[in-house]
Each structure stands twice: as C-alpha cells, then as structure tokens.
Amino acid sequence: MTPRTCAVSVTLNNIIQKNFPEEYAERKSEQDTLVHLGNESMPLFVMDVIIPCQKLSLHIFEPRYRLMVRRIMEGNHRMGMVALDSATGSPVDVACEVEITECDPLPDGRFVLELESHRRCRIVKAWDQDGYRVAEVEWVTDVPPQSDQEKADLRELTTSAASFARSWLERAKEAARQGGKQLFLSSCETKVN
Structure with a gap:
C-alpha cells in the first residue's frame, strides 16, 4: 500500500x-514529500546487507529510528534496509524492502522487531x-536464470558458497573446543592464502 493506492x-x-488542523498540516506536508514523480519513497534503516526472502530480528533503540518505527507502524509496516559503503x-545505491511482521514495543520506547525482506530497489x-x-526508490526486477547453463552456474556458485560457510x-x-583463538585465526589465513 502506498499513499497513491x-x-x-x-x-x-x-x-x-x-x-x-496543525497536526493535519504537518502530516500532509510529510506525506507530500514522500510522493515523487511515479517512484515510491520509503524510510531507510541504515545497517547491513540484506537479501530478498531473508528474515531477521532487530532491536531498535536510537531515538531517530524509534520515531521512524512508530511512523512505519502507523502506515504500511514497510521500510528499506541499506548497507553503508x-x-x-x-x-549504497541498492536497498531491500522489508516488512515488519512483528513489533514488540518496550516500556522505555525501544522496539524489538521481526522483519522479512521482499524485493530490491534502487x-x-x-x-x-x-x-x-x-x-x-524504483523497484528492481530480478531476472531468474533462463538457460540450463545459467542454472548450473548458479547451483555451482551456491554449493561452493555453502561449502565454504x-x-x-x-x-x-574446532578452535572454540581447543580454546585457541590463535588457532582459528591461523586456519583462516591458511584457507584464504
């Protein structure tokens, strides 16, 4: 849902x-600044990289984000998440739209949120x-792999990433079992080199 729809x-x-009248004028002015030339506008939570279909929990404690969450919960429960360069x-110039699926306000004004990401936007x-x-923002249309070769390449990349993880x-x-932080760090260096 957007103000236009x-x-x-x-x-x-x-x-x-x-x-x-004063609150109405203030809210109308806010809303007018959020509607531009056919593109949608959304508040951004600047934190980390997130990809579509990912779920995560957030603890909101900064006053600016507490205000943002209160406003989002009055509206469509959606915001953009974006990483810092x-x-x-x-x-960065690409974000991911997330929906607040659960919002637990705490007595001191903080929030605990459950989020689910949906689609990318530029x-x-x-x-x-x-x-x-x-x-x-303008929405990015992701194109799934079409050819058998593209699908095989994607499977190989996914398998490789999962194996590395x-x-x-x-x-x-193993490093935790042996209590050796140094052992873990040296094994990472060996693997990378």
Missing part, C-alpha cells in the same frame, strides 16, 4: 482536518528527515 475516507479526513561511509534520491534517511563454521567450532 490507498482510498481516503472523506468523513474521517474532514474530522481530523477540523479538529487537529565501506569506502565512502554513505549508504535508490534514486535520498535525504534526511527528522534524523533518519528517506529515499525515493560449512568449512568456516567447522574451523570456528
């Missing part, structure tokens, strides 16, 4: 506008609003 209740709109320190334009990032976990467990 939601029907407005005329009666409720008139009641709110009449009884809360390690070279520049600014957000950041067209970003700006700060009330301390957090907001971006105008299993090997790394085994080395970490």
Whole structure:
C-alpha cells in the first residue's frame, strides 16, 4: 500500500482536518514529500546487507529510528534496509524492502522487531528527515536464470558458497573446543592464502 493506492475516507479526513488542523498540516506536508514523480519513497534503516526472502530480528533503540518505527507502524509496516559503503561511509545505491511482521514495543520506547525482506530497489534520491534517511526508490526486477547453463552456474556458485560457510563454521567450532583463538585465526589465513 502506498499513499497513491490507498482510498481516503472523506468523513474521517474532514474530522481530523477540523479538529487537529496543525497536526493535519504537518502530516500532509510529510506525506507530500514522500510522493515523487511515479517512484515510491520509503524510510531507510541504515545497517547491513540484506537479501530478498531473508528474515531477521532487530532491536531498535536510537531515538531517530524509534520515531521512524512508530511512523512505519502507523502506515504500511514497510521500510528499506541499506548497507553503508565501506569506502565512502554513505549508504549504497541498492536497498531491500522489508516488512515488519512483528513489533514488540518496550516500556522505555525501544522496539524489538521481526522483519522479512521482499524485493530490491534502487535508490534514486535520498535525504534526511527528522534524523533518519528517506529515499525515493524504483523497484528492481530480478531476472531468474533462463538457460540450463545459467542454472548450473548458479547451483555451482551456491554449493561452493555453502561449502565454504560449512568449512568456516567447522574451523570456528574446532578452535572454540581447543580454546585457541590463535588457532582459528591461523586456519583462516591458511584457507584464504
């Protein structure tokens, strides 16, 4: 759901506008800044890389993100997650839309969230609003592999990555059993070299 696709209740709109004119004007101005030239806008949580269909938990404690979550929960329960570019320190230009599937507010204003990621988007334009990032985005259409060769290449890559991850976990467990942080680090160096 976006502001462009939601029907407005005329009666409720008139009641709110009449009884809360300042709040109505502020919210309308916020909403107007979020709708641009056919692209959608969404708040961004700047944290880490996330891929479609991934699930994760978040603990929200920063005041700017607490405000953002309250606003998201009043709306469509969706936001973008984006990583920082390690070279520049600014957000990268591709994000992933996530949906808040569970939101547990804590008495001190923090939140514990369960998220599920859906689709990727490209950041067209970003700006700060009330301390957090907001971006105008366009959706990325991922094209699945078509040919048998593309599918085989993808399977091989996936298998290789899974094998590497299993090997790394085994080395970490062995190092923990032996109590040797140095053993683990040296085994990683050997594997990389």
